[in-house]
Amino acid sequence: MHYPWWYVPFLTSPMLIAIISVLHVLVAHYAVGGGLFLAVETQYAYRYNHREYLAYLKEHAWFFILITVVYGAITGVGIWWTIGVASPLATQTLIHIFVFGWAMEYVFFVLEIVSAFIFYYFWGRLDPKTHVRIGWIYAGSAWMSLVLITGITAFMLNSGQWPEERTFWAGFLNPQFVPQVFARTGGAFLLASLYVYLHATFKAKDPALRDLIAARSARPALLGALLIILGGIGWYLALPESAKAALIAASTLNILVVLIFAVTIAVFFMLYLGPYRNPGWLSPGFAILFFTFGLVAITTGEYIREAVRKPYIIYNVVLGNQVYAEKVPELRRTGYLEGGTWTKAWVAHHYPQVLNNDRIDPAQLLALPEEDQVKLGEVLFLYHCNDCHAGRRGFSAVAQLIRGWTPDMVRTVVEHPEKAHFFMPPWAGTPEEAELLTKYLLRIAHPRPAGMYFGEEK
Numbered sequence: 193m194h195y196p197w198w199y200v201p202f203l204t205s206p207m208l209i210a211i212i213s214v215l216h217v218l219v220a221h222y223a224v225g226g227g228l229f230l231a232v233e234t235q236y237a238y239r240y241n242h243r244e245y246l247a248y249l250k251e252h253a254w255f256f257i258l259i260t261v262v263y264g265a266i267t268g269v270g271i272w273w274t275i276g277v278a279s280p281l282a283t284q285t286l287i288h289i290f291v292f293g294w295a296m297e298y299v300f301f302v303l304e305i306v307s308a309f310i311f312y313y314f315w316g317r318l319d320p321k322t323h324v325r326i327g328w329i330y331a332g333s334a335w336m337s338l339v340l341i342t343g344i345t346a347f348m349l350n351s352g353q354w355p356e357e358r359t360f361w362a363g364f365l366n367p368q369f370v371p372q373v374f375a376r377t378g379g380a381f382l383l384a385s386l387y388v389y390l391h392a393t394f395k396a397k398d399p400a401l402r403d404l405i406a407a408r409s410a411r412p413a414l415l416g417a418l419l420i421i422l423g424g425i426g427w428y429l430a431l432p433e434s435a436k437a438a439l440i441a442a443s444t445l446n447i448l449v450v451l452i453f454a455v456t457i458a459v460f461f462m463l464y465l466g467p468y469r470n471p472g473w474l475s476p477g478f479a480i481l482f483f484t485f486g487l488v489a490i491t492t493g494e495y496i497r498e499a500v501r502k503p504y505i506i507y508n509v510v511l512g513n514q515v516y517a518e519k520v521p522e523l524r525r526t527g528y529l530e531g532g533t534w535t536k537a538w539v540a541h542h543y544p545q546v547l548n549n550d551r552i553d554p555a556q557l558l559a560l561p562e563e564d565q566v567k568l569g570e571v572l573f574l575y576h577c578n579d580c581h582a583g584r585r586g587f588s589a590v591a592q593l594i595r596g597w598t599p600d601m602v603r604t605v606v607e608h609p610e611k612a613h614f615f616m617p618p619w620a621g622t623p624e625e626a627e628l629l630t631k632y633l634l635r636i637a638h639p640r641p642a643g644m645y646f647g648e649e650k
């Protein structure tokens with residue numbers, strides 16, 4: 193590991209990625225679907241010279257720009273900041289493999305921003321044909337952004353041929369690419385309609401206009417729900433074996449999968465019975481309920497998509513604790529502390545006595561005073577485990593997980609985490625380092641809860 197550690201108490205730093213990403217994704221899909229909505233609907237309103245609808249669309253375009261360009265761009269940059277410090281090795285790897293993809297994405301991003309501003313600020317000053325054309329340029333470049341980013345993020349879940357054939361296209365056209373483009377395009381359609389309903393129920397005053405909007409946006413939303421289901425099935429089929437196993441083994445994920453199916457089906461029927469068959473039903477309350485369901489479904493979907501990736505951040509390439517999978521055997525021989533630029537420097541600075549020919553001597557580590565061994569155990573914990581577990585308390589706190597365990601049990605988990613749970617990365621240090629980490633864990637472990645003693649001594 194060639195980066196310093198970002199310690200975030202209680203939450204753990206990768207959870208910050210999850211939070212900012214969900215906040216971003218809820219708008220990023222609207223940025224794509226809403227662009228299509230604006231292009232298609234302004235074209236329709238011009239064709240039938242529907243002045244009221246055009247006026248509404250202009251108002252929607254302002255809302256759209258505020259939400260997608262301002263909020264979307266800020267959270268998008270926020271993702272880069274967060275992944276850069278919380279998950280530097282994986283970020284570095286994705287940048288190196290996909291330089292060309294990021295460059296293309298940047299071009300489309302600039303096109304998006306420029307066309308969105310022209311579309312809104314030159315409203316009424318361009319002839320209808322050019323105006324609609326700008327709308328389509330926006331929609332096309334926004335969808336291309338979706339395709340490019342999906343290729344790269346899908347790679348993280350199943351890197352496919354890449355570890356054997358290390359080329360851009362082998363990585364980009366990974367098995368998860370097509371299913372995820374389907375699901376995300378569907379998500380863009382569906383979410384855009386939900387945003388439109390939310391906006392229109394408050395802003396479109398004329399009931400006839402509201403009914404028109406409700407009816408016209410129902411079809412893309414229904415199509416979106418179908419694409420999500422199709423893409424979801426493809427996503428499942430293209431999962432690596434360990435991800436399928438994780439989905440089946442983890443009880444939280446079982447529940448979430450049922451939840452997402454239930455919510456998607458509910459949204460589908462609500463759409464069909466509401467806006468599609470009975471546009472007049474669409475009230476602000478209905479729109480808010482719809483929108484909430486959409487947010488729940490998308491958030492849950494993203495959570496599941498991410499959760500099954502363990503023990504990897506990038507499948508077969510970077511492990512969940514920022515270690516290259518191929519480096520594990522070497523680290524087991526030479527030591528985790530020796531293998532990391534920052535851990536090595538830290539040890540050399542604080543405990544020069546453990547160095548032997550400028551290398552950390554594992555045997556010397558166990559000759560240190562007990563308190564120093566615990567301290568080194570904490571360093572190992574932060575680098576090796578803190579990506580997924582808080583320490584004493586917080587998200588999946590390890591001190592809670594090992595409540596009341598015997599020292600042998602703790603030591604076994606430390607030496608073979610991947611055998612305790614296949615979704616934990618393997619131990620990547622020497623047996624002596626495992627001893628240090630065990631000492632630290634036993635120091636912070638909570639006692640067994642009261643009442644959990646069955647005639648034994650505490």
Ligand code: HEC
Pocket residue numbers: 502503504511512513573576577578579580581588590593594605606609612613615616617
């Ligand atoms: C890539 C993520 C990840 C990393 C890194 C990781 N774990 Fe885990 N670990 C998990 C998950 C997920 C679980 C299951 C949690 C649950 O059931 O709540 C788990 C469970 C555990 C448990 C409970 C095991 C049981 O049988 O109930 C212990 C103890 C544990 N981890 C210790 C560690 C230690 C020590 C390290 C570092 C050497 C570590 N983990 C690194 C993901 C990880």
